[in-house]
Amino acid sequence: MAAAARPSLSEAPVAPPARGRDLFLPLALLGVLGALVRAIWFTPVELMQGPAQKIFYVHVPAATVGLYVGLPIVAVCSAMYLWLRDERLDRVAESAAEVSLVFLTAVLVTGPLWGKPVWGTWWTWDARLTLTLFLWFVVLGYLIMRGALEDRGQRARFSAVLGLLAVLLVPFIHLSVNLFRTLHPKAIVLKPSAPSLPPEMLSTLGIAFAATVVLFFALLRARVRYAADRELLSRRLEGEG
Amino acid sequence: MAAPSELHAPAAAPAPPPALEADGLRRAFGPRRAVDGVSFALAPGECLALFGPNGAGKTTTLRMLAGLLSPTAGEARVDGRPIAKDEAVRARVGLISHHAMLYAALTAQENVAFAARLYGVADPEGAARASLERMRVLERADTPVRRLSRGLQQRVSIARAMVHDPRVVLLDEPFTGLDDAGARALTGALTTLKAAGAALVLVTHNLVEGLALATRVAVMRDGAFVLDRPRAAVEDVAFAAEYRALFGVG
Amino acid sequence: MTAPAASPPLAVPGVLATAWLVARKDLLIEFRTRSAFLAAVVFALIAVVIFRFSSDPTAVAPIDLAPGVLWVIFVFSGLLGLHRSFGVEHADRAMDGLLAAPVSREALFLGKALANLAFVAAVQIVAIPAVALFYDLPVGGGVLLGILLVAALAAVGLVAVGTLFSAMTGNTRLAELLLPMLALPFFVPVVTPAAMATARLLAGRPMAEMAGLLRMLGAFDVIFVVACTLAFPFTLED
Numbered sequence: 001m002a003a004a005a006r007p008s009l010s011e012a013p014v015a016p017p018a019r020g021r022d023l024f025l026p027l028a029l030l031g032v033l034g035a036l037v038r039a040i041w042f043t044p045v046e047l048m049q050g051p052a053q054k055i056f057y058v059h060v061p062a063a064t065v066g067l068y069v070g071l072p073i074v075a076v077c078s079a080m081y082l083w084l085r086d087e088r089l090d091r092v093a094e095s096a097a098e099v100s101l102v103f104l105t106a107v108l109v110t111g112p113l114w115g116k117p118v119w120g121t122w123w124t125w126d127a128r129l130t131l132t133l134f135l136w137f138v139v140l141g142y143l144i145m146r147g148a149l150e151d152r153g154q155r156a157r158f159s160a161v162l163g164l165l166a167v168l169l170v171p172f173i174h175l176s177v178n179l180f181r182t183l184h185p186k187a188i189v190l191k192p193s194a195p196s197l198p199p200e201m202l203s204t205l206g207i208a209f210a211a212t213v214v215l216f217f218a219l220l221r222a223r224v225r226y227a228a229d230r231e232l233l234s235r236r237l238e239g240e241g
Numbered sequence: 242m243a244a245p246s247e248l249h250a251p252a253a254a255p256a257p258p259p260a261l262e263a264d265g266l267r268r269a270f271g272p273r274r275a276v277d278g279v280s281f282a283l284a285p286g287e288c289l290a291l292f293g294p295n296g297a298g299k300t301t302t303l304r305m306l307a308g309l310l311s312p313t314a315g316e317a318r319v320d321g322r323p324i325a326k327d328e329a330v331r332a333r334v335g336l337i338s339h340h341a342m343l344y345a346a347l348t349a350q351e352n353v354a355f356a357a358r359l360y361g362v363a364d365p366e367g368a369a370r371a372s373l374e375r376m377r378v379l380e381r382a383d384t385p386v387r388r389l390s391r392g393l394q395q396r397v398s399i400a401r402a403m404v405h406d407p408r409v410v411l412l413d414e415p416f417t418g419l420d421d422a423g424a425r426a427l428t429g430a431l432t433t434l435k436a437a438g439a440a441l442v443l444v445t446h447n448l449v450e451g452l453a454l455a456t457r458v459a460v461m462r463d464g465a466f467v468l469d470r471p472r473a474a475v476e477d478v479a480f481a482a483e484y485r486a487l488f489g490v491g
Numbered sequence: 492m493t494a495p496a497a498s499p500p501l502a503v504p505g506v507l508a509t510a511w512l513v514a515r516k517d518l519l520i521e522f523r524t525r526s527a528f529l530a531a532v533v534f535a536l537i538a539v540v541i542f543r544f545s546s547d548p549t550a551v552a553p554i555d556l557a558p559g560v561l562w563v564i565f566v567f568s569g570l571l572g573l574h575r576s577f578g579v580e581h582a583d584r585a586m587d588g589l590l591a592a593p594v595s596r597e598a599l600f601l602g603k604a605l606a607n608l609a610f611v612a613a614v615q616i617v618a619i620p621a622v623a624l625f626y627d628l629p630v631g632g633g634v635l636l637g638i639l640l641v642a643a644l645a646a647v648g649l650v651a652v653g654t655l656f657s658a659m660t661g662n663t664r665l666a667e668l669l670l671p672m673l674a675l676p677f678f679v680p681v682v683t684p685a686a687m688a689t690a691r692l693l694a695g696r697p698m699a700e701m702a703g704l705l706r707m708l709g710a711f712d713v714i715f716v717v718a719c720t721l722a723f724p725f726t727l728e729d
Contacts, residue, residue: 134676134679137672138676140672141669141676144665145672148660153270157726158726160725165652165655165677165715165718169680172679173680175680175707179683179687308590309590309591328503328594329593331592332592336591338587339584340583340584341583341584342584342588343583344520346523346579347523356588358504358512359504359509359592359593360501360503361502361593362501363502401588
């Protein structure tokens with residue numbers, strides 16, 4: 001029963017507010033495309049691994065950005081949500097989790113593709129791969145839980161709690177997977193001495209990194225906007241009910 | 242016994258704080274303002290009958306008064322102390338809600354005695370029996386709640402809420418599901434509590450039962466009081482007609 | 492009239508006493524219904540047997556299989572009890588009764604966790620001997636004691652995390668699926684060291700080799716008991 005004080009259906013525009021055309025995302029995609037073109041045609045083939053090593057330019061940036069940019073954003077926004085109770089923080093956490101899931105999925109797909117020709121096996125219970133897999137499960141659980149909760153405040157609080165507990169979990173998973181032996185190449189780029197990559201490869205990797213970071217934030221921004229619009233829409237519809 | 246205000250005001254006759262006070266209570270669920278500025282104060286022995294249509298915000302108000310829901314703004318106080326963050330103050334309140342809040346696998350006696358222990362009642366088993374007796378369900382005390390009828394469960398639930406002789410009793414549609422004997426037992430118990438100085442808030446659709454106990458009458462709509470009068474200023478028949486005209490119920 | 496209700500003053504119990512009241516109430520409910528306990532025990536026994544039949548007895552020695560079986564069963568039978576934990580509170584909104592009472596949120600969590608710990612321990616008292624029996628394990632000479640120590644350490648962490656997630660999922664649709672989905676990744680750091688320590692115990696290795704694993708279990712317990720107790724109030728309606 002719509003009360004008299006509430007705006008009527010015709011008064012309440014359901015469309016989200018107009019925004020300028022979003023150029024950030026197309027530019028980011030162009031950047032990634034450019035990095036791939038450079039990696040495939042303009043960077044020398046690695047001698048030992050052959051062309052399979054080209055996956056490196058996707059796998060390593062995706063893993064780094066997903067694990068060290070995306071998930072920390074989820075954690076920090078979760079903590080700040082519990083403190084400030086600002087719904088925008090919850091939306092950023094949700095969006096960062098979803099974009100990170102995409103990146104981690106890319107890591108888990110490209111890892112075996114790279115591993116098969118180089119290690120001779122699709123999957124190995126290597127420490128870093130396993131850690132990524134478990135974090136992928138945690139992020140997936142986080143998003144599925146969000147989907148199962150109806151109440152907005154409850155969803156935000158539970159998500160933030162889960163996001164924070166996951167931070168505590170990471171070192172323990174790390175310890176657990178290190179109880180198994182590892183095949184994974186050690187970090188070869190950020191070695192304290194000198195990077196052991198040839199300069200062309202290093203510059204391609206740098207470009208790929210930059211493009212991936214830009215892509216991450218472009219996707220994050222688009223996803224946060226989507227979340228805000230969806231929220232607005234559901235509020236307007238609720239306001240009528 | 243000792244109201245905190247006595248410590249600060251050694252001068253003549255300090256007014257004791259109201260037994261129950263709602264001070265500008267507001268609660269929003271997302272964009273929806275379920276309760277939008279509710280204020281009232283009840284002295285010991287007063288009973289506020291709160292009427293209103295579904296969705297008016299009565300239950301939300303009651304949940305804030307019970308400390309189950311924190312207000313978006315405003316404060317609920319019992320004996321001058323805020324309920325939200327103070328566990329000891331919650332011991333003075335009894336709540337009867339839509340839901341029985343009982344454990345189906347436990348007997349009536351076990352449910353009520355469990356509550357008595359949580360509240361720190363001196364003789365929990367004895368107090369539980371007395372409370373069940375007051376609601377005329379003592380003969381079913383050792384029956385698991387799941388085997389009791391809806392009406393008897395409601396009586397046990399009321400016995401549970403009153404086992405610690407609360408200073409403030411919050412009742413959300415307590416007569417629903419009760420037969421005549423149950424309703425009489427509840428009315429009797431509430432009258433006794435009132436006489437002993439408890440403040441009551443009775444949320445109901447039922448005008449007859451609400452008006453019978455009330456010392457004040459309020460009507461809620463869209464999250465706010467649209468009427469708030471002493472019982473003496475409310476003429477039953479006229480009020481009933483006015484209420485029906487407003488909401489088409491009652 | 493200003494006289495308060497003529498009743499003796501209430502002596503509201505403290506945190507630990509309240510936790511004990513809540514735990515005792517939960518165990519009484521479980522004792523009355525026995526549904527979750529029987530289900531968990533039967534599940535554990537069936538799983539013990541099925542795991543044995545899932546591998547070639549000439550290729551895999553029972554003693555190699557046993558640690559994994561023990562801890563997988565431990566986790567899954569534990570989940571059966573955890574799921575029920577907040578189910579009884581949500582059924583008739585009994586939770587509202589607890590929250591409206593002078594019960595601190597921490598006491599409520601500790602009470603729930605305590606009851607769950609008793610549940611997990613009771614299932615293990617059946618499951619561990621069953622594994623030892625069916626897998627013909629050398630449990631003499633302190634090995635059983637070692638396994639019980641590992642089980643105790645593992646149970647505390649598992650119950651702390653599981654109780655919190657049970658509170659979070661208990662009221663959702665999908666609760667039966669959501670609880671394992673959220674909790675199992677958190678149980679990896681419990682199961683891995685516990686299974687490894689058990690394998691070493693069964694191989695008759697000296698206690699010193701297990702110190703690191705036990706420390707890891709202990710660290711998990713301390714961190715997650717504290718974290719989950721602090722996080723629990725946030726999971727309640729406010």
